[in-house]
Amino acid sequence: MSLISIGTMAFDNVETPFGKAENIIGGACTYISWSASYFTQDLHIVAVVGDDFPQKELDELTARGVNLDGLQIKKGEKSFFWAGKYHSNMNMRDTLDTQLNVLADFHPVLPPDQRNADYVMLGNLTPSVQLEVINQFIERPKLVVLDTMNFWMDTAMDSLKEVLKHVDVITINDEEARQLSGEHSLVKAATVIQKMGPKYLIIKKGEHGAMLISGDEMFIAPGLPLEEVFDPTGAGDTFAGGFIGYLAMTDDISFDNMKRAIIYGSAMASFCVEKFGLEKLKELTMVQIEARAREFKRISDFNLD
Amino acid sequence: MSLISIGTMAFDNVETPFGKAENIIGGACTYISWSASYFTQDLHIVAVVGDDFPQKELDELTARGVNLDGLQIKKGEKSFFWAGKYHSNMNMRDTLDTQLNVLADFHPVLPPDQRNADYVMLGNLTPSVQLEVINQFIERPKLVVLDTMNFWMDTAMDSLKEVLKHVDVITINDEEARQLSGEHSLVKAATVIQKMGPKYLIIKKGEHGAMLISGDEMFIAPGLPLEEVFDPTGAGDTFAGGFIGYLAMTDDISFDNMKRAIIYGSAMASFCVEKFGLEKLKELTMVQIEARAREFKRISDFNLD
Numbered sequence: 001m002s003l004i005s006i007g008t009m010a011f012d013n014v015e016t017p018f019g020k021a022e023n024i025i026g027g028a029c030t031y032i033s034w035s036a037s038y039f040t041q042d043l044h045i046v047a048v049v050g051d052d053f054p055q056k057e058l059d060e061l062t063a064r065g066v067n068l069d070g071l072q073i074k075k076g077e078k079s080f081f082w083a084g085k086y087h088s089n090m091n092m093r094d095t096l097d098t099q100l101n102v103l104a105d106f107h108p109v110l111p112p113d114q115r116n117a118d119y120v121m122l123g124n125l126t127p128s129v130q131l132e133v134i135n136q137f138i139e140r141p142k143l144v145v146l147d148t149m150n151f152w153m154d155t156a157m158d159s160l161k162e163v164l165k166h167v168d169v170i171t172i173n174d175e176e177a178r179q180l181s182g183e184h185s186l187v188k189a190a191t192v193i194q195k196m197g198p199k200y201l202i203i204k205k206g207e208h209g210a211m212l213i214s215g216d217e218m219f220i221a222p223g224l225p226l227e228e229v230f231d232p233t234g235a236g237d238t239f240a241g242g243f244i245g246y247l248a249m250t251d252d253i254s255f256d257n258m259k260r261a262i263i264y265g266s267a268m269a270s271f272c273v274e275k276f277g278l279e280k281l282k283e284l285t286m287v288q289i290e291a292r293a294r295e296f297k298r299i300s301d302f303n304l305d
Numbered sequence: 306m307s308l309i310s311i312g313t314m315a316f317d318n319v320e321t322p323f324g325k326a327e328n329i330i331g332g333a334c335t336y337i338s339w340s341a342s343y344f345t346q347d348l349h350i351v352a353v354v355g356d357d358f359p360q361k362e363l364d365e366l367t368a369r370g371v372n373l374d375g376l377q378i379k380k381g382e383k384s385f386f387w388a389g390k391y392h393s394n395m396n397m398r399d400t401l402d403t404q405l406n407v408l409a410d411f412h413p414v415l416p417p418d419q420r421n422a423d424y425v426m427l428g429n430l431t432p433s434v435q436l437e438v439i440n441q442f443i444e445r446p447k448l449v450v451l452d453t454m455n456f457w458m459d460t461a462m463d464s465l466k467e468v469l470k471h472v473d474v475i476t477i478n479d480e481e482a483r484q485l486s487g488e489h490s491l492v493k494a495a496t497v498i499q500k501m502g503p504k505y506l507i508i509k510k511g512e513h514g515a516m517l518i519s520g521d522e523m524f525i526a527p528g529l530p531l532e533e534v535f536d537p538t539g540a541g542d543t544f545a546g547g548f549i550g551y552l553a554m555t556d557d558i559s560f561d562n563m564k565r566a567i568i569y570g571s572a573m574a575s576f577c578v579e580k581f582g583l584e585k586l587k588e589l590t591m592v593q594i595e596a597r598a599r600e601f602k603r604i605s606d607f608n609l610d
Contacts, residue, residue, distance in 0.1 A: 017489075036502035058534045062331060088489070089489070090489075128312055144438055184322075184393070184394070184395075184535060185530070185531065185532055185534070186514065186530045187531065187532050188532060205513065208510065208513035208514070209513075209525075211525075211530070218530070218603075218604045219512075219604060219605070219607065220527035220528075220529065220530075220604050220605055221605075221607075222514075222605075223525075225490070225491045225492045225516070225523070225525075226492065227488070227490055227492050227493060256607075256608075259607040260607060260608075260609060263607060263609065294609065297607070297609055298523075299523045299524060299525050300524070300525055300526075300527075300605050302524065302526075302561075302564040302565060302567075302602070303561075303565075304565060304566060304568065304599065304602055
């Protein structure tokens with residue numbers, strides 16, 4: 001089924017305890033697309049870049065089967081730029097610099113033949129821009145997944161709440177779930193957030209895994225302990241891309257299948273952090289991805305009887 | 306099989322965002338014993354209290370089948386006292402006061418008929434005191450589990466490393482595993498710690514669950530999201546008590562059975578935090594415990610095929 005990914009495409013400077021990388025390709029939409037491309041080729045992106053964005057990177061996406069008709073390339077302008085530095089525990093980072101550039105006045109335009117997409121991934125962006133995308137669909141897509149962050153809760157809560165009315169799945173971390181709901185208990189937070197619109201809440205817990213909650217149903221996926229985590233940048237977007245890519249491929253949004261999607265998303269994210277930027281995501285095979293998903297099963301399986 | 310639990314029995318002052326409780330009964334050995342008593346009655350404690358410790362509390366333990374022959378009651382002295390305050394996220398706490406009292410000069414003495422115990426739980430104590438206990442066994446017990454904390458790594462690392470040579474299972478949290486091993490990656494930390502003696506490493510991650518590692522084998526149990534966490538005090542000890550209690554009951558130290566023990570330990574800990582102090586641990590039934598263990602299965606189960 002068709003999948004549209006909306007979000008940033010960017011240059012990143014990343015500093016971790018293991019090294020520094022400058023002007024590497026990043027952005028939510030980029031990570032989502034690379035990750036999802038392992039599961040579906042009916043994949044379209046809606047994003048904006050400046051003419052400084054390397055054609056080679058766009059060609060690589062096209063070669064992965066990604067349709068770029070919805071990509072705006074702004075002549076004479078610069079792409080979004082982000083610089084961040086991770087603390088030694090890798091769970092926290094400081095944003096050192098953000099240059100919106102082309103993003104400052106981004107109005108996404110869906111190509112006419114993409115206005116009936118089945119699956120939609122709204123990467124982390126200004127909520128009002130996410131809403132602009134939603135308003136362009138002819139009918140409600142089968143599944144809309146939204147990623148957001150604490151920054152929008154601090155600065156644009158009303159607008160975020162408006163978007164949430166049109167969303168099926170929200171992905172946030174545990175602190176953001178607490179902030180959005182005003183509840184400390186994640187069980188209570190889930191109840192509050194589901195009343196805002198999304199029937200499904202995914203809580204991303206980094207090295208501690210991920211949680212899926214819908215009504216009385218709950219699923220907790222473990223985090224896979226890794227020998228090395230080189231660069232956590234893009235892990236959440238890669239997770240989201242694997243999650244929705246798997247759903248689009250299987251076209252099954254039952255809770256049981258969403259659990260599998262969480263595992264494939266987690267597997268993709270576990271690869272992402274093993275190298276800087278998109279490096280690892282560009283070199284995977286489905287055999288590796290299947291084996292990694294089975295690792296999650298191996299480490300979490302038990303029988304009480 | 307026989308189980309000996311060594312550790313503190315104490316008065317606690319506890320302050321959480323939900324309330325305050327003063328001079329309630331606490332201590333590692335107390336929590337371990339209450340928790341383990343749901344699984345085995347061949348249970349013995351080695352500990353010390355002052356004569357201020359309520360006889361009623363000791364009678365309740367006896368009624369649970371706990372043998373108190375190894376308990377020293379010091380006339381005219383005061384029991385160990387601890388006061389702590391939890392931050393709003395409940396994952397961090399400040400120790401406000403510690404009064405060692407009888408613990409300052411505690412030398413545990415195992416009753417002669419307990420020197421061939423099968424299962425031994427060394428609750429968090431000065432490593433040299435834990436070693437005194439180990440040295441009193443006639444032969445090496447079937448399984449020795451040790452709990453410790455960052456304080457002993459800061460102040461008595463050499464002594465702790467000496468004890469670890471005689472231990473089969475160590476239970477610590479993720480930051481302590483990093484401190485003890487000098488490795489950030491928990492996979493690497495596990496390799497280093499296993500070389501220190503313990504064949505099994507259990508990493509307690511609080512609301513994020515628990516991890517068991519031995520050689521190439523790994524198991525991750527989820528944390529059970531709760532509506533309310535009233536008081537995390539004693540959760541780690543309760544976990545340890547349920548873990549070793551289940552192993553002593555089943556007398557099976559295979560990796561598969563240790564996974565089940567982790568789940569029963571986690572179930573006991575999830576009850577512990579629902580009320581202040583020992584309150585919830587004193588009112589459980591095996592039906593409730595079984596149902597809670599099955600909750601862990603329900604929220605973590607998935608199939609890839």
